[in-house]
Amino acid sequence: MITTDRSSSSGRRAWWAAGLGLIALLLAGLWWSPRPDADAREQGAASGQGLRVGAGEGAASGVQFGPGASVAALVAPTVLPDGRPSDFSPQDWAALKSAMAQTAKPEAELKRVVAYLRFQKGFEQWQSLRESSDMARRQQLAASLVDQLPERLRQGEVTMGEALMLASALWTDLEPNEDKRKVRLEEVQAVLASAAPQPDAAQQSREAAQQAEYKRREAAIVLEYQSRPESQRDQVWLEGQLDTARRAVYGAN
Secondary structure, eight states, X not given: OOOSOTTOHHHHHHHHHHHHHHXXXXXTTSSOOOOTTHHHHHXXXXXXXXXXXXXXXXXXXTOOOSSSSOOOOOXXXXXXXXXXXXXXXXXXXXXXXXXXXXXXXXXHHHHHHHHHHHHHHHHHHXXXXXXXXXXXXXXXXXXXXXXXXXXXXXXXXXXXXXXXHHHHHHHHHHOOOHHHHHHHHHHHHHHHHHHSOOOOHHHHHHHHHHHHHHHHHHHHHHHHHHHSOGGGOOHHHHHHHHHHHHHHHHTTO
């Protein structure tokens, strides 16, 4: 989530909502362009014999999510001399930094949103392999995604229900034995429960209503933007409309 203050759940929801349009465009491929070394990284990662969670929150909990003994996590993109990660184009990186500059903690928010975008990209790659015979590659992606779920939940980027559904889908690849898979999912649920934010009921209800209203407005704005001919799509207009919608729903916070 894109947030202004980690101590304020409403602030997190506001900036997450404000960033949905930006992230949607990145994930739709309007900004994100795959790098030539992406396939090589993934093929190399898929060559391992076993799977387990990497150095993320799942590993710290002592829960081994994957069925094997060990395998290197997906190789992180390199940082180029200009400070840009190799999996972002110069235009993408500049746009993302510009958007994060509007937050209270630009560097922290940039790091967090980049991690979330990579999580989403990894999920898209995993889905694209649904009909693939390369199960090792698909399992490697699934293990990496499971490893990241607690942090994505902790940041409020997914709900507990969404995290559990994702974990269930991913573990279908990681553990074919239904009884063993059920045990692992119970372990995952315990890890996720400890990572989940705990807002009070009234605040949660209020934020849910705000989020629903923002999503309604955002959907209309993005639809209008995407319905225009490509030559008439004005990024400044889109960002301005999303910001206006955010302020209308969440105030000026």
